[in-house]
Amino acid sequence: MRRIDWLPWLLLSPTVLLLAIFVVYPALYSIYLSTQNVDPFTHRTIFVGWENYLELAESAEYWKSLKVSLLFTLYTVIPSIVVSLAVALALNAKPYINGFFRTLFLMPVAVSSAMAAMLWIFLYNPTAGFLNYVLSTAGVVGPNWLADPTWSLVAVAIATVWKELGFNVIFFLAGLASVPPELNEAARIDGANAWQRFWRVTLPMLSPTVFFVGVVSVIHSFESFGQIHILTRGGPAGATNVLVYSLYRDAFENFRSGFASAQAVILFAIILAATFVQFRIGQKRVHYA
Amino acid sequence: MLLLVPALIQFFPILYMVSLSFKQGVEVFAFPPTVFPKSLKLNNYDAALKAAPVGRFLVNSLIQATSITLLQVFTAILAAYALARTEFPGKKFFLVIILATMMVPGEVIIIPNYLTLAKLGWLDTYAGLVVPFGASGFGVFLLYQFFKSIPKELEEAARVDGASRLRFLFQIMVPLSMPAVVAFAVYAFVSAWNQYLWPLVVTQSTEMQTAQIGIGMFRAENEANSWGMIMAATTLLIAPSIALFLATQKQFVQGITMSGLKG
Structure with missing residues (x-):
């Protein structure tokens, strides 16, 4: 009989225990809780089946929250991809001279969403803020960014793009570094101009990175919370009440754990779907599309 | 030089925060707004340090982020060795489960984790801030x-x-x-330091708040006219992140690039 080797179990147990208690169990328990009504004081639960989900399906507020989340994704993902790709291309063109600029662009990545919000909050001040001052020099009367339901989501999105930009630049720079310079060189010799080389050589070679950055940005946008909590608290009139914020409010302000858990399950499903899309298509590598 | 203007725009919010932190009284609301302050008096910083436990916030964040980083690095080293170099029944199963935990966003498990901590009596404690993040599927991977x-x-x-x-x-x-290991440690530290939702939910007293939570509360309490002081507090609380970034930029970038692997 062979002796059991205990070492692997010993080494594995801290990770397995911690992940089991604080990630796997809560993920499964959320699903269970979503079928319960939880009493906020006694924590007693009553099985209610689909009721929480039905309530969500009938809640105009929740549908609005979903719409706000999708708009927030639209407002953050596309601008941040376009701008970060442009910045990465410019940085990549002269890597040595641009070290200083690179540092300036990447710095906000180290800044938390809460601090990023703090930096922007006064820039958005309707009368003394720098943003509206700049607009006024162009003859435009700027809105009351954070208090105006039409503009508040845009304002939160701008601060978010500012913070996430460097994150995407890092991936695009890594992607650009793996594009063989001979390809561009060959295209140049064949008479392709810079514009043609970008669309026909660089971008197709970079397409897996663009795709990856896109999906990661979508996931990030669905997870955004700190900047919203500081800038707008979901308001005004629910204009920035994204799915995570709605979940937080129902769980920790309205004390409806079951109802909030149903929202958590739906949010999880959305993020998981994005992850799988990335897995399936990402594996195929979009390259020469 | 094409990048000069975009880089300055990108840097502007940080510059303006520092500038505001030196502006006195009505200077903050002057129109047109000025980029640079008239003087470099430190009284906003004095006021901020008197009005808020800025040092305490920083110490809390330091304890929280350092503990999480050390725990994650240590548990990941042990587990990674077991998976990479030893044989035991069910190895594949554990590997798959650990990898799968990377796909669970922290936001969707806060409710059960909050209930667990309430049962353990860990709300408003360092243990509550740290232990739930003691292991990292990404680090193991x-x-x-x-x-x-x-x-x-x-x-x-x-x-x-x-x-x-x-x-x-x-x-x-x-x-x-x-x-x-170093790239992962930097990544883990910055992620922990920047956490918002979990510390917001778990901390209750001002003494336990991290930098991220403290600044939001401080601003909510002092709105309206003390922007110079609020920005002085923000400058003090943001400085460690920026210093860490400047000191470890290479590892920082590596950590993020490697995080791409988990997609």
Whole structure:
């Protein structure tokens, strides 16, 4: 009989225990809780089946929250991809001279969403803020960014793009570094101009990175919370009440754990779907599309 | 030079925060707004330090982020070694489960975790801030990849020379994997330091708040006219992140690039 080797179990147990208690169990328990009504004081639960989900399906507020989340994704993902790709291309063109600029662009990545919000909050001040001052020099009367339901989501999105930009630049720079310079060189010799080389050589070679950055940005946008909590608290009139914020409010302000858990399950499903899309298509590598 | 203007725009919010932190009284609301302050008086900083436990916030964040980082690095080294270099029944199963935990967003599990901590009596404690993040599927995955690339012959030779497996792990394997370990540590530290939702939910007293939570509360309490003071507090609380970034930019970028692997 062979002796059991205990070492692997010993080494594995801290990770397995911690992940089991604080990630796997809560993920499964959320699903269970979503079928319960939880009493906020006694924590007693009553099985209610689909009721929480039905309530969500009938809640105009929740549908609005979903719409706000999708708009927030639209407002953050596309601008941040376009701008970060442009910045990465410019940085990549002269890597040595641009070290200083690179540092300036990447710095906000180290800044938390809460601090990023703090930096922007006064820039958005309707009368003394720098943003509206700049607009006024162009003859435009700027809105009351954070208090105006039409503009508040845009304002939160701008601060978010500012913070996430460097994150995407890092991936695009890594992607650009793996594009063989001979390809561009060959295209140049064949008479392709810079514009043609970008669309026909660089971008197709970079397409897996663009795709990856896109999906990661979508996931990030669905997870955004700190900047919203500081800038707008979901308001005004629910204009920035994204799915995570709605979940937080129902769980920790309205004390409806079951109802909030149903929202958590739906949010999880959305993020998981994005992850799988990335897995399936990402594996195929979009390259020469 | 094409990048000069965009880079300045990108840097402007940080510059303007510092500028505001020196502006006195009505200077903050002057129109047109000025980029640079009239003087460099530190009284906003004095006021901020008197009005808010800025030092306490920083210490809390430091304890929270350092503990999470050390725990994650340590647990990941152990688990990665077990998965990469030992044989035991169910290895594949554990590997898959650990990898799968990377797909669970923290936001969707806060309710059960809050209930767990309430049962343990860990709300508003350092344990509550730290222990739920003691292990990282990403860290295990990253080091697992790295450990597998280290030649097996090296371990066999060390074993022949009488070194135990743990000794080999900590004296040879970990030092050889330092670039990955450091990049992961920087990544873990920054992620922990920047956490918002969990510390918001778990901390209740001002004494336990981290920098991120403290600044939001401080601003909510002092709105309206003390923007110079609020920005002074923000400058103090943001400074460690920026300093860390400038000091570890290379590892920082590596950590983020490697996080791309988990997609």
